[in-house]
Amino acid sequence: DLGKQVKIRSQLEQALIHAIERNEFEVYYQPQIKAGSGKIVGVEALLRWHNPTLRWISPATFIPVAEHVGLIRTIGYWILTTACQQLKQWQTIGLPSLRLAVNVSPLQFADPDLTSSIQTIIKDSGINPAQLELEITEGSLMWDMDRAIKVMKKIKHEGVDLAIDDFGTGYSSLSNLRHFPLDRLKIDQSFTREIGKDKDATEITLTILTMAKRLGMRIIAEGVETAEQASFLRKNGCDEFQGFLYSRAVPADQITQLLSESQDSSKHPML
Ligand code: C2E
Numbered sequence: 018d019l020g021k022q023v024k025i026r027s028q029l030e031q032a033l034i035h036a037i038e039r040n041e042f043e044v045y046y047q048p049q050i051k052a053g054s055g056k057i058v059g060v061e062a063l064l065r066w067h068n069p070t071l072r073w074i075s076p077a078t079f080i081p082v083a084e085h086v087g088l089i090r091t092i093g094y095w096i097l098t099t100a101c102q103q104l105k106q107w108q109t110i111g112l113p114s115l116r117l118a119v120n121v122s123p124l125q126f127a128d129p130d131l132t133s134s135i136q137t138i139i140k141d142s143g144i145n146p147a148q149l150e151l152e153i154t155e156g157s158l159m160w161d162m163d164r165a166i167k168v169m170k171k172i173k174h175e176g177v178d179l180a181i182d183d184f185g186t187g188y189s190s191l192s193n194l195r196h197f198p199l200d201r202l203k204i205d206q207s208f209t210r211e212i213g214k215d216k217d218a219t220e221i222t223l224t225i226l227t228m229a230k231r232l233g234m235r236i237i238a239e240g241v242e243t244a245e246q247a248s249f250l251r252k253n254g255c256d257e258f259q260g261f262l263y264s265r266a267v268p269a270d271q272i273t274q275l276l277s278e279s280q281d282s283s284k285h286p287m288l
């Protein structure tokens with residue numbers, strides 16, 4: 018009932034306020050796989066929250082709450098810092114150059130200090146900005162297109178790449194995309210899931226692939242769970258995959274292991 022929901026929500030807000038100081042957040046990493054070679058070419062940083070009383074709670078649920086209570090700036094800064102330090106460490110131990118994708122929520126994107134935060138974090142961690150990619154959603158772009166373009170140009174000016182996440186779920190159209198300085202388009206998992214099952218969704222996926230290519234963007238498909246999906250996507254020009262077929266998001270030590278193995282093996286057996 019409503020009373021119970023309000024109580025849970027307020028518990029969640031209270032718990033979030035203390036999450037950083039109590040060290041409850043952890044960044045997990047999910048590999049991004051090159052379609053042709055089957056090698057890991059990037060990772061996406063995904064936030065996990067270990068709270069003793071709330072147990073497992075998805076970032077899709079608590080990020081909007083963090084936005085609501087004004088914590089997203091602090092949390093966002095922490096994620097970006099942690100992930101960039103990790104990237105630097107991979108470089109230090111001699112792993113091949115890798116792309117790091119970090120999600121930026123609409124409110125973070127609207128924060129006037131976003132670009133200067135990015136600058137500071139890049140400088141302090143000592144990473145190469147060309148290895149960093151920010152994932153923004155259609156919601157960030159459509160609110161105020163002119164402002165979005167300005168912010169994106171500033172980020173690009175820092176040498177950082179930009180990707181559009183969950184593409185196809187919002188209200189932006191493919192033709193709108195040409196206005197934005199985007200490097201990569203992530204096909205949402207709701208399309209990937211329907212490949213070969215639903216005719217319309219499959220057609221839409223093909224259209225997205227063709228249009229994104231024409232607009233000069235690279236394409237990555239999210240939620241790739243089966244070899245059939247991977248094979249369809251590869252055949253139709255999708256550059257990269259991300260999904261459970263290869264690996265879930267895993268803690269830093271596990272991804273480091275996967276990265277070293279990927280460097281050694283010529284190809285992942287599943288692909
Ligand atoms: P997203 O950025 O689109 O991330 C992809 C989500 O799909 C992740 O869920 C990932 O674990 C999940 N996923 C990956 N492969 C598969 C697959 O093959 N099948 C299925 N069913 N799912 C797959 P996760 O980690 O729960 O994150 C959910 C959303 O929360 C993210 O969607 C993103 O919007 C947001 N989020 C996560 N971490 C952060 C963060 O650090 N900052 C911000 N602002 N948002 C974040």
Ligand code: MG
Binds near residue numbers: 120152182
């Ligand atoms: Mg993402």
Ligand code: MG
Binds near residue numbers: 203205239
């Ligand atoms: Mg997504």
